[in-house]
Amino acid sequence: MQTVQLNDGNKIPAVGFGVFLIEKNGPTYDAVKLALKAGYRHIDTAAAYFNESDVGRAVKDSGIAREEIFVTSKIWLQDHGYDAAKKAVDVSLQKLGLDYMDLYLIHQPYGDVVGAWKALEEAKTAGKIKSIGVSNMTPKIYSALVPQFSTLPAVNQVECNPNFQQKELRKLMNKDGVKLEAWYPLGHGDKKLLENPAIVEMAKKYGKNAGQIILRFEVQEGFIVLPKSTNPERIAGNINIFDFELTADEMEKLRAMDTGKGSHNPDAPGVGEMLLKNYKVHD
Numbered sequence: 001m002q003t004v005q006l007n008d009g010n011k012i013p014a015v016g017f018g019v020f021l022i023e024k025n026g027p028t029y030d031a032v033k034l035a036l037k038a039g040y041r042h043i044d045t046a047a048a049y050f051n052e053s054d055v056g057r058a059v060k061d062s063g064i065a066r067e068e069i070f071v072t073s074k075i076w077l078q079d080h081g082y083d084a085a086k087k088a089v090d091v092s093l094q095k096l097g098l099d100y101m102d103l104y105l106i107h108q109p110y111g112d113v114v115g116a117w118k119a120l121e122e123a124k125t126a127g128k129i130k131s132i133g134v135s136n137m138t139p140k141i142y143s144a145l146v147p148q149f150s151t152l153p154a155v156n157q158v159e160c161n162p163n164f165q166q167k168e169l170r171k172l173m174n175k176d177g178v179k180l181e182a183w184y185p186l187g188h189g190d191k192k193l194l195e196n197p198a199i200v201e202m203a204k205k206y207g208k209n210a211g212q213i214i215l216r217f218e219v220q221e222g223f224i225v226l227p228k229s230t231n232p233e234r235i236a237g238n239i240n241i242f243d244f245e246l247t248a249d250e251m252e253k254l255r256a257m258d259t260g261k262g263s264h265n266p267d268a269p270g271v272g273e274m275l276l277k278n279y280k281v282h283d
């Protein structure tokens with residue numbers, strides 16, 4: 001599996017398996033076992049996905065050495081602020097049943113993010129986390145918060161696909177060497193995108209499906225991608241993107257599909273409050 005070099009010296013597999021919206025107590029365990037069998041070595045969960053325990057059990061039961069699997073989790077909004085974040089790191093580790101996480105992200109950029117970041121930095125120094133990062137930071141949020149951090153994030157996990165290529169944000173992140181992790185890398189299964197004639201033509205040329213062309217484009221752009229699938233064939237196919245390369249012309253064609261807009265706007269008023277109301281990881 002191809003890896004991406006992070007600004008803290010660590011490496012991350014370019015394709016990861018995301019478990020958002022997969023049920024706890026079984027389904028996530030089965031999906032992660034399947035993904036690991038198919039060759040994934042990077043699993044992306046979060047406290048607010050409520051399935052960290054399943055992920056941890058699947059990693060343990062896989063028989064694969066712990067250091068060969070890259071495990072990401074994320075702190076939830078309820079635990080922002082220094083003291084709460086310190087505890088949240090330990091709760092995630094406990095639920096995962098692991099000694100360390102490879103990456104821990106600030107899932108949502110609201111509330112006392114700076115205090116939470118300080119706790120994550122300390123947990124990294126203590127060896128509980130190898131790399132730390134952020135998520136859902138727009139250019140506006142990134143510019144307001146990251147300059148207040150003493151260390152740079154390794155990644156910013158944001159919505160990103162050919163429809164929404166985050167060009168402005170990438171300029172800011174590139175200056176800091178912060179890598180982009182893409183959620184909804186397939187536009188959440190957007191039919192218009194997957195049936196785009198130029199993409200379908202490339203798929204025919206390379207003997208791949210449209211999703212694989214999109215993921216290959218993103219990996220060639222330097223993104224870390226987290227495609228979601230519950231279909232065993234597509235789960236396996238989505239990591240089978242390293243035996244071909246898109247040409248410069250094809251890359252340009254795909255770059256031209258950017259509309260500059262996604263499905264979620266983290267800058268919209270009230271997003272933090274709405275998320276906090278809808279997802280509670282503890283009382």
Ligand code: A2P
Pocket residue numbers: 183184185186187188189190194209210211212226227228229230231234237238
């Ligand atoms: P399925 O679970 O039936 O494979 P995203 O990762 O952007 O959220 O997109 C996920 C959606 O894309 C799911 O509906 C998934 O459906 C579909 N999908 C996943 N991989 C592919 C692929 N290679 N080609 C087409 N659709 C895909």
